[in-house]
Amino acid sequence: MMEKLCLQNTLRILQSADQIKARLSGDFASVHGLSVNEVLLLMHLAQAPLNRLSRVELAKRMHMSASTITRMAAPLEKIGLVSRQADTRDARLAFVVLTKPGLEKEKEARATFAKQATHVFRDRWTQKDLEQLSILLHRLTADAPGDLT
Amino acid sequence: MMEKLCLQNTLRILQSADQIKARLSGDFASVHGLSVNEVLLLMHLAQAPLNRLSRVELAKRMHMSASTITRMAAPLEKIGLVSRQADTRDARLAFVVLTKPGLEKEKEARATFAKQATHVFRDRWTQKDLEQLSILLHRLTADAPGDLT
DNA sequence: CACGTTTACTTGCATGCGCAAGCATATTGC
DNA sequence: GCAATATGCTTGCGCATGCAAGTAAACGTG
Numbered sequence: 255m256m257e258k259l260c261l262q263n264t265l266r267i268l269q270s271a272d273q274i275k276a277r278l279s280g281d282f283a284s285v286h287g288l289s290v291n292e293v294l295l296l297m298h299l300a301q302a303p304l305n306r307l308s309r310v311e312l313a314k315r316m317h318m319s320a321s322t323i324t325r326m327a328a329p330l331e332k333i334g335l336v337s338r339q340a341d342t343r344d345a346r347l348a349f350v351v352l353t354k355p356g357l358e359k360e361k362e363a364r365a366t367f368a369k370q371a372t373h374v375f376r377d378r379w380t381q382k383d384l385e386q387l388s389i390l391l392h393r394l395t396a397d398a399p400g401d402l403t
Numbered sequence: 404m405m406e407k408l409c410l411q412n413t414l415r416i417l418q419s420a421d422q423i424k425a426r427l428s429g430d431f432a433s434v435h436g437l438s439v440n441e442v443l444l445l446m447h448l449a450q451a452p453l454n455r456l457s458r459v460e461l462a463k464r465m466h467m468s469a470s471t472i473t474r475m476a477a478p479l480e481k482i483g484l485v486s487r488q489a490d491t492r493d494a495r496l497a498f499v500v501l502t503k504p505g506l507e508k509e510k511e512a513r514a515t516f517a518k519q520a521t522h523v524f525r526d527r528w529t530q531k532d533l534e535q536l537s538i539l540l541h542r543l544t545a546d547a548p549g550d551l552t
Numbered sequence: 553c554a555c556g557t558t559t560a561c562t563t564g565c566a567t568g569c570g571c572a573a574g575c576a577t578a579t580t581g582c
Numbered sequence: 583g584c585a586a587t588a589t590g591c592t593t594g595c596g597c598a599t600g601c602a603a604g605t606a607a608a609c610g611t612g
Contacts, residue, residue, distance in 0.1 A: 255530070256521070256530055256533060257517050257520070257521050258517075259530065259533040259534060259537055260517065260520040260521045260523065260524050260533065261513075261516060261517045261520045261552075262537055262552045263520070263524070263533060263536050263537050263540060264423050264516075264519075264520040264523060265550075265551050265552055266537065266540035266541065266543070266544050266552070267416060267419050267420050267423060267540065268420050268423060268424070269543075269544045269547055269550075269551075270416050270420070270540060270543045270544055271416050271417050271419070271420030271421075272420075272466045273466075273543070273544070273547065274413050274416060274417060275417070276466065294417075317421040317422070317425060364410075367410060367413075368406050368407075368409065368410045370413075371406070371409035371410045371412070371413040372405070372406050372409045374409065374413060374543065375409050375412070375543075378542070379542070381404070381405055381408065383539065384405060384408040384409065384412060385408060386535065386539065387412050387536075387539045387540075388408055388411055388412050388415065390532065390535065390536045390539070391412060391415035391416065391419060391536075392415065393527070393528070394415070394418075394419045394422070394523065394524075395415050395418045395419055395422070398418055398422065401414075401418075402414050402418075403410075403411045403414055403415070
């Protein structure tokens, strides 16, 4: 019985995530010219101390491989939203650091993110509902690195 | 205030989905030699009438493009889990239909899916918690086609 | 200090996916 | 009945991503 509920819940989470991504994808592309993952990368940087993270740390928080971070950072650096910053102590580290335009862009993107998020939970969601869902989901994501919230 | 909650919830859903996919991906690959999406495709077919769906219908339910379905079905057909079935009325339609081995495979995969799903919700989840989460998520996915549950 | 091991990053290759175009068939309007 | 349009599927192309291998630098152990 509980097994069926677990299966159902995981399926619904996957389904919801697909819908949300599809919704975000449209606005991010047309309004900011960025992909969902690029915006998430900026958001991770924005909440990090000094607005910078190493590539491996970024990879962990975004659940992606380090190579993907390398390749994602390149175009963002080219358009000036992030820059590369070496560490004086450890020459292996290459931080990805948010530039001022990048910080600005992140603020805008976060705003449209929030707007779309409220649209996902249309009218019939009370604050109590939202809080309850938040608490339940938090139990799933509590142990994950970089909560972004 | 509610806006922050909405943003937080969407972020947590995305995060949860990533974790779940990562968890499933490992077992599906090692135990059954299939990807997450391939298993989901089999599950969609298994719950469809006559265990068959047209490619566009499958695409809608999986939130993917029709071309992806075409390419995903090819290897599954090669290993005998699905087969192609033309429609006598409409020569354009090419159903993807689950074979007997495919149905068997789907049962096995669904079992490991359920096992991993219960593992996602470890110990501290009561049946009431799970039901509540299920209800809340259902409000997000209610209008989507092909619920799989 | 020297050598092996670990860590951070990059690059080559293969895969999965979407979009746009193409093709065949069905449906609609006249 | 025929042309115009719509629908279902496939294919070519490009992009994003993971994995494995390679490189450079830090660390540990003798």
